[in-house]
Amino acid sequence: MAEPSDWVRRWSHLAPAGGTVLDVACGSGRHVRWFAARGHAVTALDRDAEATAGLADVAEVVLADIEAGPWPLAGRRFDTVVVTNYLWRPLLPVIMDSVAEGGLLLYETFAIGNGGFGRPRNPEFLLHEGELLAAAKGLRAVAYEHGFLPEPPRLVQRLAARRTHANGPDPLRRELLETPDSPASSEGE
Template sequence: MHDVIADASPWVRRFAPIIPKGGIVLDLACGAGRHSVLLASQGHAVLAVDRDISALGLLENASIQAQELDLEGSTWPMLGKQFSGIVVTNYLYRPFLDELPKMLCEDGVLIYETFADGNAQFGKPSNPDFLLKPGELLALAGRSGLKVIAYEDIYLDQPKPAMVQRICAVKGHLKGCIPLQFGG
């Protein structure tokens, strides 16, 4: 289990502690569940959602509920659900992107990290449909009324060379949280 947590994104590890306790955290497009395990280890109940959850069968954690859903169908399967936190990494499907902030409870935290424009020079994903445009996550936060805690649109060389955009944003004021500087 420790290896899975160590494999979690440093961005998610950095901001997961500010997700309010007591609610459910959504790990959207969860893959093998590395962030689900991290969040559960911090005392959160986690809903781990993906189109294929077979990799989650090995987790066996009572705090993690896995749900197999088509996240790219004609209707958004998460409509009307509320979460204290939403974590998304290495996934982008624009038709439902604006639904994420609506799904946050007051003081809920959105932690989002995925590939950005310019990543094609390093390999996949290279399709612009799966690459964030410059400032796209900032624009999402702005039109949704989220307070940005931290944001980066950068080149990373680890775990492999990539262009990445990431944000941590809050719906409301997140009591007791001191906002960080951009890139900070």
């Protein structure tokens, strides 16, 4: 079983505890298993029944060709949405809309220029610089990267973003500000 993406591992602590997770184009489920092992209810979405065959014990498996048919999860929102190594531009608004209020988006895929290192090479499947940021309407970026990764060599774009709460304070802002070394967390001590 492949290891979870470093990006997903780095930012998964921001996923609402015990919340729902959607893994789009999940393949064999490296991130499905990662989140399920941490107590999340996971929905695994992919078109390949063979790849997802071993996931039924840890996730709700939804088989659908999301490029050729309707979005199978219409109206559903998730506390965390994960997308890695996948890009189908017509679905970007649907994916962004699938992030619940207060929820987290973790997205990592290939960027323009990756063809010099391997597949994919087709520009239809490669992000332009800043494209994820532009697509993440209604979400607030927590972290964004666009650049070269050495192992294996590739050009990627990565985004961790939150859908802020419509009412009241943003719990992520409080979480980021109240680190053990921050004045906000040591007041009154």
